[in-house]
Amino acid sequence: MNPLVSSGLAAHPATALSVNVNKVALLRNQRALTIPSVTRIAELALDVGAHGITVHPRPDERHIRAADLPELAALLAERPGAEFNIEGNPFHNLMPLVRRFRPDQCTFVPDAVGQSTSDHGWDFAADGERLAPLIAEARALGVRVSLFVDADPAAMATARALGTDRVELYTEPYAAAHGAPHQREVLARFAAAANAALAEGLGVNAGHDLNHENLAEFLRAVPGVLEVSIGHALIARALELGIDAAVRELLRAIASGARG
């Protein structure tokens, strides 16, 4: 049963929380040591109710390394229902990892090799033709595919035609608008994009710069969000509160958003 429901945090199955552990690896990589342990933090997050773990092993291995994935995959394999989501650019280093680890989900992100962080969704006019066979390959391996997209309702029919299972709405524009006068307008755009995706039969994920302060409002305004992946702000909060409390804080925000 969904931990949110079993824990009483939600009256019904709600949006799943996937904890992104990139920033644990970023800190670990500053020394030739094994602490903080990416796998241990992932384990603690799952223990307190996170639905899954997300990693974004970038080609330069600035944080998550390919060597981190076997232990994480083994941890998740021990947890029935817990999901492993591997993000990356399928034209760079992602596909060999998808083929080897066959995660529950892979999220195709159009980042350039040296890009400082993810900051835009796919340009299907430019890349759609190259994406389609890779989407088909991942799905044939039994891996759900999610495409990282901007909140553009007009792009959802193309996303569907490319064969993806889900889209992940890039939420930094919402996070940047949170609390500002134009927040309502920005949320309306995200709601329109989510409704367009749902109308195409796509699942809706969301992520980037979501946090305990902005998450509930997002979920109240944007329909059908199956999964949020949250990393940077969660790990920052965990430095203050501890990982248990930081994850529980987000689970409460999800439950609050689900209640409307």
Ligand SMILES: CC(=O)[C@@H](O)[C@H](O)COP(=O)(O)O
């Ligand atoms: C795709 C996305 O928005 C994030 O999942 C991404 O993993 C952030 O990457 P960094 O942690 O390297 O900023």
Ligand SMILES: NCC(=O)COP(=O)(O)O
């Ligand atoms: N896909 C978004 C993600 O995994 C984490 O993004 P962030 O919370 O680190 O901005």
